[in-house]
Amino acid sequence: MTFRAAFNTSKSRLPLLTEPTAVVRLLSQLSSMPTGETARPAVDLNTVAERFVHQLSRGREPTVGDWNKIIWCIWSTEPAIAEHSDALEGVLARVAQMRRKRPYRQLASVYLAEFAPDRPRLDRISYVLSSFAPVAGEPWTGLNARYDMFNGTGPIVQMARAALGKQMNVQAFLQAIGLSNSVAGSEFAAFMHGEGLKILRGTPITAAPERLDTIRRWCLGPDDKLLFPVWGKEMARALTLPFGDMIPAQADRDLISGFLTKRFGDPRIDRASWIGLDDVSDILKRWLTEQSLRQFFDVVDRIAPDGAWKYRRKFWLAFHAHRLIRNAWVVFGDDGAAEARRAFGREALFGVFDRAGRKSIQQGHAVLLLDFGQCIVADWSYDGFCNIWANGSSAKTPGLNLASYSSNDVRRPLPTDRTEQNLRQHDIFGHGGSENYVWQNRVARRLQELTGVRVQQSEYTVR
Known part of the structure; x- marks a missing residue:
C-alpha cells in the first residue's frame, strides 16, 4: 500500500x-x-x-x-x-x-x-x-x-476550563484522564496552565480568600512551590489585576500582599524581582502604602498616645485617596519596632533608627516617610516636625525603604530663627492647631504648590 x-x-x-x-x-x-x-x-x-x-x-x-x-x-x-x-x-x-x-x-x-x-x-x-x-x-x-x-489551542483552553471547574490543577487533571506523570510536566501541560491563568485573569472577583485559594490550587504544589515557575508572573497578574481600581478590605489586601511579597519580595525594595510586573507592582505598592500608613498610626497610637493622631491619620489618608502618595515607609525606634512586630508579625517591613544624628531618639519617636514624586515628606511623631524636600532641593533628600536611618537622614536642620514663618520657608511645619486644621492647611497648600493637586479641608476633616 x-x-x-x-x-x-x-x-x-x-x-x-x-x-x-x-x-x-x-x-x-x-x-x-x-x-x-x-x-x-x-x-x-x-x-x-x-x-x-x-x-x-x-x-x-x-x-x-x-x-x-x-x-x-x-x-x-x-x-x-x-x-x-x-x-x-x-x-x-x-x-x-x-x-x-x-x-x-x-x-x-x-x-x-x-x-x-x-x-x-x-x-x-x-x-x-x-x-x-x-x-x-x-x-x-x-x-x-x-x-x-x-x-491545536482551542481544545487546550476547554481542558483548562474543565480542570478549573473541577477545582483541579493541570497535573491532577491530566493524570485523572489517564495520562502519565511525564505528560503532567510537558509543554502541553505548561501551555494549558497558562491558558488557565488567562481564564482566571478574566474572571470577576468574588472574595479575596476564595481568589487566593483558587490561585494556590492552580499554581502551587504540595511543597508550596510553583508548579510552572515560568508562569509565576502571570500568576501574580491573575491574582491581582482583576481588582483593578478596587480597594479591597484591609484583611483582603494584607492577605494578597503577604502572598505576593513572600514570593517576589516587597516591590518597594526588591525591584529586580518585579521587572516586567509594573502593572501588578503599581497595585501592590498602593496597597502597601496604605498598609504603611496604618502601621505608623496604629503603632504610634500605642507607644505615644496623643489625641492628635486621628487628625494626622485623616490628613495623610486624604492624600492617599487622591493617589498622590507613590510610596510610604515607616522608621521606628526600639519601642516602635517591637510593637510593630507584635502587631503586624515578625515579617513586617520598616526601617529602624540607629544611634547617629543630632536628634536623640526617645521613646515614642517614629517617622512616616512619604514619596509624592515631586517631593519627599518626613512626618515625625509627637515632638517632631513635618519636613518637606522638594525635587531639586540642595539639601540631601531621604531615601525610602532603607533598613536603618540616623535622625539626620529624616529631618531638615532647624534654623536659628524658629518662628513659624521662617520654619515654613525652610519647608518645616509644626503640628500646632490640629483641631482647627492650622498645620494641615499649611502643609496642604505647600503640597498643592509642588504636586498641582488641591486636597480640600473637607476631605481631611475629622467627624
Missing part, C-alpha cells in the same frame, strides 16, 4: 501527503516492528535528524534504526524534521500506513512534550493525530474523542 492509499483509507478526510520515494520501500520492514511504550531515545538526535534528511535528499533509504527515532526529531533538533517537507511527510505517512500503536504514540508523545502554538507544521501534525487516534488504543482514542486534544 502506498502512502496515499494509506491516508485515503482513513475514515477522516485527510489532505494528501507528498510521497517520498526513498521511504516507500521501507514500509514493509517497519510494519513488522514490535509495538510498546515509547520513550525519548538516549542518543544524539541532532545526528539522527541530519543523517535522515541527508539520506532522503540523496534518494537513499534511512536505516530502520533512524526511522525508529526520527519522530523525536520533528521540532527540537537541528535540523528539525518539521522544516523539511519530504522528511515530515514520510514520518506522517508512516503513522498513517502502519496503523500501529507505537508510531502513533511516539508522535503523540512528541506533540505533548514539545507543544507550542507556533511550532512549524503544527496543523499538519495535529490532523494526523486526530485522524488516526482510533487505531492508537487507550488513552489516546478516548482522549481524542472526548477532548479533541490534538486539534
Whole structure:
C-alpha cells in the first residue's frame, strides 16, 4: 500500500501527503516492528535528524534504526524534521500506513512534550493525530474523542476550563484522564496552565480568600512551590489585576500582599524581582502604602498616645485617596519596632533608627516617610516636625525603604530663627492647631504648590 492509499483509507478526510520515494520501500520492514511504550531515545538526535534528511535528499533509504527515532526529531533538533517537507511527510505517512500503536504514540508523545502554538507544521501534525487516534488504543482514542486534544489551542483552553471547574490543577487533571506523570510536566501541560491563568485573569472577583485559594490550587504544589515557575508572573497578574481600581478590605489586601511579597519580595525594595510586573507592582505598592500608613498610626497610637493622631491619620489618608502618595515607609525606634512586630508579625517591613544624628531618639519617636514624586515628606511623631524636600532641593533628600536611618537622614536642620514663618520657608511645619486644621492647611497648600493637586479641608476633616 502506498502512502496515499494509506491516508485515503482513513475514515477522516485527510489532505494528501507528498510521497517520498526513498521511504516507500521501507514500509514493509517497519510494519513488522514490535509495538510498546515509547520513550525519548538516549542518543544524539541532532545526528539522527541530519543523517535522515541527508539520506532522503540523496534518494537513499534511512536505516530502520533512524526511522525508529526520527519522530523525536520533528521540532527540537537541528535540523528539525518539521522544516523539511519530504522528511515530515514520510514520518506522517508512516503513522498513517502502519496503523500501529507505537508510531502513533511516539508522535503523540512528541506533540505533548514539545507543544507550542507556533511550532512549524503544527496543523499538519495535529490532523494526523486526530485522524488516526482510533487505531492508537487507550488513552489516546478516548482522549481524542472526548477532548479533541490534538486539534491545536482551542481544545487546550476547554481542558483548562474543565480542570478549573473541577477545582483541579493541570497535573491532577491530566493524570485523572489517564495520562502519565511525564505528560503532567510537558509543554502541553505548561501551555494549558497558562491558558488557565488567562481564564482566571478574566474572571470577576468574588472574595479575596476564595481568589487566593483558587490561585494556590492552580499554581502551587504540595511543597508550596510553583508548579510552572515560568508562569509565576502571570500568576501574580491573575491574582491581582482583576481588582483593578478596587480597594479591597484591609484583611483582603494584607492577605494578597503577604502572598505576593513572600514570593517576589516587597516591590518597594526588591525591584529586580518585579521587572516586567509594573502593572501588578503599581497595585501592590498602593496597597502597601496604605498598609504603611496604618502601621505608623496604629503603632504610634500605642507607644505615644496623643489625641492628635486621628487628625494626622485623616490628613495623610486624604492624600492617599487622591493617589498622590507613590510610596510610604515607616522608621521606628526600639519601642516602635517591637510593637510593630507584635502587631503586624515578625515579617513586617520598616526601617529602624540607629544611634547617629543630632536628634536623640526617645521613646515614642517614629517617622512616616512619604514619596509624592515631586517631593519627599518626613512626618515625625509627637515632638517632631513635618519636613518637606522638594525635587531639586540642595539639601540631601531621604531615601525610602532603607533598613536603618540616623535622625539626620529624616529631618531638615532647624534654623536659628524658629518662628513659624521662617520654619515654613525652610519647608518645616509644626503640628500646632490640629483641631482647627492650622498645620494641615499649611502643609496642604505647600503640597498643592509642588504636586498641582488641591486636597480640600473637607476631605481631611475629622467627624
